[in-house]
Amino acid sequence: MVPKKTFFNLEEKKQDKIIRSAISEFTKYGFERAKMDTIAKNANVSKGSMYQYFDNKEELFLFSVKWSIDLFYKRYGRYLNLKKDMNIFDLFYKDAKIIWSQMMEERDMVIFIQDVLLGKYKNLTDKSMSYIMDMVNKNTLNMIQNGKRNGSIRKDIDDNLLLIFITGVSLKFKEHMMNSARTQGKDIVDEGFEENEREIKSMIELLKNGMGENRCLFR
Amino acid sequence: MVPKKTFFNLEEKKQDKIIRSAISEFTKYGFERAKMDTIAKNANVSKGSMYQYFDNKEELFLFSVKWSIDLFYKRYGRYLNLKKDMNIFDLFYKDAKIIWSQMMEERDMVIFIQDVLLGKYKNLTDKSMSYIMDMVNKNTLNMIQNGKRNGSIRKDIDDNLLLIFITGVSLKFKEHMMNSARTQGKDIVDEGFEENEREIKSMIELLKNGMGENRCLFR
Amino acid sequence: MVPKKTFFNLEEKKQDKIIRSAISEFTKYGFERAKMDTIAKNANVSKGSMYQYFDNKEELFLFSVKWSIDLFYKRYGRYLNLKKDMNIFDLFYKDAKIIWSQMMEERDMVIFIQDVLLGKYKNLTDKSMSYIMDMVNKNTLNMIQNGKRNGSIRKDIDDNLLLIFITGVSLKFKEHMMNSARTQGKDIVDEGFEENEREIKSMIELLKNGMGENRCLFR
């Protein structure tokens, strides 16, 4: 998962270009059909150079995953963070909004991460996948525990089941949003978001109060 | 997606063996790395024959998907069916139980279907994937509409969002169960199920009433 | 060192052609520079087929070695054999004669074996080289022990040193003969052999009685 140092000697801009080229190719074609040659060319780099940076295609892939997650958190982590009084439902809201806005400028990366999380590359990532899952889950688990403490989350259900519950909804919902974004193209941006916002809120409502009918009306 | 008639001329047992061999290979290695040769050998069939039954690897894959779904419904469909008064939560319960018991004898197929549903083969299945998704979603959507009608599901939220909601939880939860089954090995069967049953019920509770704290106690 | 069974399914003629092509290529260019493609083409076989017969270039090489030795012994072994009363000097004589005549029809193979014995492929063969060395040395060692017993070889010197002594001379002398054969082309055959015979006899004289001056004249 670690590129050779030669990679880190490159200008950051170039590093960027290479990884983005890789991400784009992997997302488009999957791991096997992705060609090193194409990745190289799209990054304006020679095939040979790629092998000075990475031992092989798998290294490149694994590092692309790490890079994506890291970048995502570096960029958007602060939005997600984690004020004492923030609860998991706000997090879901913010998270969804971020994903949505991200889809506008970083669609490749977002889709790539989504694919990874959905297990599209299971065979490859099982090894080092823990890295991402840990990162993602730790945060959520934290929120859940906070929520239990401050009374916004019910205490009678195991943390891990709650994690599965929210993660499941979250993944599928992100996928749904991404499909919308994909379909709508890059132009929608704001108008698109209104409709979207309504959906996000509905989802949060479901997370909070479930889909059963006779829920408390006064809430 | 349609094998040649030669395939259907085979004894059913042989058809079975071939598809199961394919499923196992695809699950283990993904589409690209799956080898026709290995699939053939594991089915005690010659490589050449495979091409008398299927035009190419993709056909084989696509048919394997169809076959899996069909078999699944043939076998377990009656359990899922669809009495007028059954609600989606009962469905979830049954579904989960089935998956669990299925993992014992048909783990390859179950995992394969799960992978397909999670989008691992998106690139391939986009074309004809609709087939399954339709089948699965139509059912669920039906239930949702039923539920709304008979008062077990809230009416203020869009059908499709409810679909996403329940599907998301369902997928992730199945994955969780499958991992448990995998870890525990084939021997657990019954003991394993007690713990499992508790989890299923917790999940249904969450689906129904959400994870928020101040839910109505009188329910 | 073992080809896949597919190789042995081939007509013996074809097997022959393939290995001879390999031997010729290895001898001409050494292991690294030898191209699978060329070997395949010269054997009227496709590159892909080569990999149905052998796992990789190294397997092919290793098997070529084994094949050469085996063939050599199958063909000429009987000449070398090993009558009770044959002594090592006769063996040397026969051996040299065989090499010489072999150079006429099997020059590639002979040169190849010679190269292997001389250690040209040391890096590759160290692993399984034992096979040949054993074969060659066991025979010679036998002769030496026989010789000691029947009084044609001095007993005051360690078997292994005698082995080194005779092997050293033998290798270098074969090389010398091969160079002659190479230089003279294929036409010499018989005339060439007269001169050759004189040399062989000189060598045996040296092996027997050494190069010191005051050797016993009555011998």
Added chain:
Amino acid sequence: MVPKKTFFNLEEKKQDKIIRSAISEFTKYGFERAKMDTIAKNANVSKGSMYQYFDNKEELFLFSVKWSIDLFYKRYGRYLNLKKDMNIFDLFYKDAKIIWSQMMEERDMVIFIQDVLLGKYKNLTDKSMSYIMDMVNKNTLNMIQNGKRNGSIRKDIDDNLLLIFITGVSLKFKEHMMNSARTQGKDIVDEGFEENEREIKSMIELLKNGMGENRCLFR
């Protein structure tokens, strides 16, 4: 075979280091698999610099050969030299002893030279190999002629055959010693030599008097 003058501008120490690094690499991996990069790194020199010193890998190799021989003769030549009354058997003795002691401190170089002499690099060296062979053979041939003149070597056998005879034994025997040295590690030094000395003397005995039984006892 001639490095660029830039090479000779280097401190002698550095020249040394570079060539030794090359020798070590060539010996370990053979010419093709030897990497310029590794050679450079082990000599604490940049890959680019290597190409300021040598036109290409082959030049480097060829010069390494020359350098080895020259060094060998510079260091040990005086021991070998060539007093009027020295005979070839003394030479063999000295030679062997030197090799043995050399194996202790210059094992890389010794092995390298041995490989060259055995023809491991035949394809490469054929061109300029004459340089070494000439050097080595001229000496030996001289000795032989001396020996014939002063009565220590029989006159009835052709010089070149005698050359082959002694060279063959010599090469194989050196190889044998080198293997011993390799096996025993660097610590043996003196104890190892006793056993060794016996072997050397046996070899000379064989060279002088041959391996035949009924040699003259009065000698």
Added chain:
DNA sequence: GATGAATGAGAATTCATTCAT
């Protein structure tokens, strides 16, 4: 002179698919 990043020609190897028997 020194450096090490960049290059790309070249080779090994893989495997879906074809096809003669």
Added chain:
DNA sequence: TATGAATGAATTCTCATTCAT
């Protein structure tokens, strides 16, 4: 129909050599 040998396009990966700094 069944077989499995044959094929070659396609791809990964290597490394000597060049060249800008």
